[in-house]
Amino acid sequence: MIAWVGQHLSVFLFVLLAVALFTGYPVAFVLGGIAIFFGAIGIAFGVFEPMMFFNLLPRVWGGIAANPILVAVPMFIFMGTVLERSGVANDLLHALQVLTRRVPGGLAMSVTLMGTIMAATTGIVGASVVMLTLVALPPMMQRGYQKELAVGTIASAGTLGILIPPSIMLVIMGDLLQVSVGTLFAAAVMPGLLLSILYLAYICTLSFLKPGVAPPLPPEIGPKSAREFWVMIGKSFVPPTFLIVLVLGSIFGGWATPTEAAGVGAAGALVLAWFNGKLSLKALNSMIESAALTNALVFFIFFGATLFAFVFRALGGDDIVTEVLKALGLDTGWEILLFVMALVFVLGFFFDWIEICLIVLPIFAPVLKGIDFGPHLGEGGVIVFLAWFIILMSVNLQTSFLTPPFGFTLFYMKGTVPPSITMAHIYRGIVPFVIIQMAGLALLLAAPELALWLPRKVGFLQ
Amino acid sequence: MDRLLWASKAIERLLHAISMAAGWLFVVCTVVILFDVLTRKFGYQIPQMGSTRLQELEWHLHTALFCFWLGTAYIRNAHVRIDILVANTAPRRLAWIEFIGVLGLALPYCLVAIYFSYDFFHTAWRFNEYSDSATGLPWRWIPKGMISIGLILLLAAVVSVGLRLAVYLWGPQRLRAAAAFPGAKAGR
Numbered sequence: 089m090i091a092w093v094g095q096h097l098s099v100f101l102f103v104l105l106a107v108a109l110f111t112g113y114p115v116a117f118v119l120g121g122i123a124i125f126f127g128a129i130g131i132a133f134g135v136f137e138p139m140m141f142f143n144l145l146p147r148v149w150g151g152i153a154a155n156p157i158l159v160a161v162p163m164f165i166f167m168g169t170v171l172e173r174s175g176v177a178n179d180l181l182h183a184l185q186v187l188t189r190r191v192p193g194g195l196a197m198s199v200t201l202m203g204t205i206m207a208a209t210t211g212i213v214g215a216s217v218v219m220l221t222l223v224a225l226p227p228m229m230q231r232g233y234q235k236e237l238a239v240g241t242i243a244s245a246g247t248l249g250i251l252i253p254p255s256i257m258l259v260i261m262g263d264l265l266q267v268s269v270g271t272l273f274a275a276a277v278m279p280g281l282l283l284s285i286l287y288l289a290y291i292c293t294l295s296f297l298k299p300g301v302a303p304p305l306p307p308e309i310g311p312k313s314a315r316e317f318w319v320m321i322g323k324s325f326v327p328p329t330f331l332i333v334l335v336l337g338s339i340f341g342g343w344a345t346p347t348e349a350a351g352v353g354a355a356g357a358l359v360l361a362w363f364n365g366k367l368s369l370k371a372l373n374s375m376i377e378s379a380a381l382t383n384a385l386v387f388f389i390f391f392g393a394t395l396f397a398f399v400f401r402a403l404g405g406d407d408i409v410t411e412v413l414k415a416l417g418l419d420t421g422w423e424i425l426l427f428v429m430a431l432v433f434v435l436g437f438f439f440d441w442i443e444i445c446l447i448v449l450p451i452f453a454p455v456l457k458g459i460d461f462g463p464h465l466g467e468g469g470v471i472v473f474l475a476w477f478i479i480l481m482s483v484n485l486q487t488s489f490l491t492p493p494f495g496f497t498l499f500y501m502k503g504t505v506p507p508s509i510t511m512a513h514i515y516r517g518i519v520p521f522v523i524i525q526m527a528g529l530a531l532l533l534a535a536p537e538l539a540l541w542l543p544r545k546v547g548f549l550q
Numbered sequence: 551m552d553r554l555l556w557a558s559k560a561i562e563r564l565l566h567a568i569s570m571a572a573g574w575l576f577v578v579c580t581v582v583i584l585f586d587v588l589t590r591k592f593g594y595q596i597p598q599m600g601s602t603r604l605q606e607l608e609w610h611l612h613t614a615l616f617c618f619w620l621g622t623a624y625i626r627n628a629h630v631r632i633d634i635l636v637a638n639t640a641p642r643r644l645a646w647i648e649f650i651g652v653l654g655l656a657l658p659y660c661l662v663a664i665y666f667s668y669d670f671f672h673t674a675w676r677f678n679e680y681s682d683s684a685t686g687l688p689w690r691w692i693p694k695g696m697i698s699i700g701l702i703l704l705l706a707a708v709v710s711v712g713l714r715l716a717v718y719l720w721g722p723q724r725l726r727a728a729a730a731f732p733g734a735k736a737g738r
Contacts, residue, residue, distance in 0.1 A: 114629035121655025351583025384619035
C-alpha cells in the first residue's frame with residue numbers, strides 16, 4: 089500500500105493541484121507551493137531527495153533568465169502596452185469605418201479588420217481587447233448595433249492578437265518545444281488571416297440577412313474631397329504598416345531575431361506615441377507599470393510551473409501519463425492529438441493560455457515528440473509536426489479567451505463596457521465566434537499546409 | 551495591530567519604489583537592443599561592447615525586470631487567480647483562504663527557493679563565475695544575485711500581505727477597510 093502510494097504520488101500531486109487552483113489563490117504560488125509540499129512528502133516516502141529542490145535554480149536560470157529568446161516576451165509586452173496608449177487605434181478605426189461604410193455590417197467589419205491589423209503589431213490580448221472596446225464600442229452602441237453582435241465582434245477581434253504574430257504565446261510555446269520562433273510566426277500568419285476572414289464572412293452574412301442588428305453608418309461620414317480622403321488613409325495606415333514591416337518584415341526577411349525585432353518594435357511604438365503627443369513622463373511611467381505587472385505575472389507562473397513540472401517528473405509523472413493514455417486506448421498519433429486538443433479546449437473554460445501551455449506542454453511533450461504523422465504533413469520530420477501542433481494549440485487556446493466562465497477577454501471587456509451591457513450579453517455574443525474558431529481549428533487539422541506553407545516558402549522548415 | 555498595518559504598508563511602499571525604478575529597465579533594454587542592432591548593421595562595434603556582451607546584457611536586464619516585480623505584482627493582485635468558484639464567497643472566508651495560502655503555499659515556496667537561490671548565487675560569487683562565452687560579460691553573480699533579491703522581495707510582499715490579513719482577521723473593526731488584501735475583490 090505504502091509503496092503504491094509512493095509510486096503514484098504524481099497522481100495525488102495533480103489532483104491536489106486541481107483542487108487548490110480553484111481556491112482562487114494565485115496560480116503561481118499554488119504551483120510552487122504544492123510542488124514543495126509533494127517534494128517533502130516524496131522525501132518521507134523515500135522517492136525524492138531534499139537536494140533535488142536545488143534543481144529549481146538551474147532550471148529557472150537556464151529556462152527563464154539566461155534565455156535570450158524569452159527577452160522577446162517583455163519587449164513585446166512593452167511594445168503592446170505603449171501602442172495601446174499611443175492613439176494609433178482611433179485614427180485607424182475611423183479610416184476603416186469610412187472605407188467599409190457601404191458594406192452591410194460595415195462598422196463591425198471595420199472592428200474585425202482593425203483587430204487583425206493591431207494583432208500584427210502587438211503580441212498580447214489584454215491590450216488589444218481594452219483598446220478595441222474603448223474605441224469601437226461607443227460608435228457601435230451609438231449606431232444601434234445589437235449588443236451581442238457588438239461585443240462578440242470586439243472580443244473575437246481582440247483575441248486575434250494572441251494568434252497573429254508577433255505573439256508572446258508563440259514565443260513561449262516555441263521555447264518549450266524547441267521550435268524556432270520565426271517558424272512559428274510565419275506559420276501563424278495564414279491561420280490568423282483565415283479566422284479573420286471567417287469572422288468577416290459571418291458578420292457580412294448576418295448583417296445582410298438581418299439588417300436590424302447592424303444599422304449602416306450615415307453616408308455623410310467621411311472626407312469631403314479626394315485629397316482629404318488620401319490624407320486620412322495615409323495618417324491612419326502608415327503608422328501600423330510601419331510597425332508591421334519593422335517587426336514582422338525583419339523577422340521573415342531573416343534580418344533580425346524575434347528578440348531584436350521586439351526591441352526595435354518597442355522603440356518604434358515609443359516613437360509613434362511621442363509623435364502623437366502621448367508620451368509624457370507620467371504616461372510613460374504608467375505604461376511601464378502596466379507592462380511590468382503583466383510581465384511579472386507571466387514569468388511568475390513560469391517559475392512555479394518549472395518547479396511543478398520538475399517535481400511531477402521526479403515523482404514518475406511521465407510514466408503515469410503514458411500509462412493513462414494507454415489505458416484509455418490512445419496510441420495512434422491522431423488519437424493522442426485529438427485527445428490533447430479536447431483536453432486543452434476543456435481546460436480553456438477554466439484556465440488561461442499561460443497555465444495551459446506551461447502545465448500541459450511539459451507533461452505531453454515527450455509523448456508528442458514521438459508522434460509520426462507521416463504523409464499528412466509532408467516532408468520535414470518532427471519539427472514540422474511540432475510547428476503544426478503549436479499552431480493548432482494556439483487556435484485552440486484562442487478559444488479559451490472567449491469561453492465562459494473564465495475567459496480572459498470577457499473579463500477585460502466587462503471591466504471596460506458600460507453597465508447597460510451585462511455578462512449575459514457578452515456570453516451570448518461570443519458563441520458564434522467560438523463556433524467559427526472551432527471550424528477554423530477543424531480546417532487546420534484537415535489541411536496542415538494552411539499553417540506550413542508560409543514557413544516552408546520563407547525557408548524556415550528545411 | 552496598528553503597528554502591523556503600518557509595517558505592511560511600509561513594505562509596500564518600499565517594494566513599489568524599487569519596482570518602479572526597475573521598471574525603467576524596459577526603456578534601457580529597448581535602447582540596448584536598438585544599439586546592438588544598429589552597430590551590427592553598420593559593422594561598427596565599440597571595443598569591450600560587442601554583440602555578445604550586449605545580448606547577454608539584454609537577458610540580464612530581462613531577469614532584473616521580472617524578478618524585481620514579482621512581489622509588487624502580488625501586492626497589486628496582478629498574479630492570475632482562478633476565482634470562479636469563490637466569486638461569491640464572503641470577504642472573511644476569502645481572507646482565511648488567502649491566509650492559509652500565505653502560510654501553507656507562499657511562505658514555504660519562498661523560503662525553499664531563497665535557500666537554494668542563495669546557494670546558487672554564492673557559488674557564482676566564490677568562483678567569480680564568468681560568461682560561458684569568452685567574449686561575454688564577467689560577474690555572473692550579479693544576475694544570479696538578482697534572482698535571490700527578487701525572491702527576497704517576493705517574501706517581503708508575502709509577509710506584508712500576511713500582516714494585512716492578520717489585521718483584517720483579528721484586528722479591530724476600524725482597521726478592516728484599511729487592511730484590504732489582494733484577492734479581496736472577486737473577479738478581475
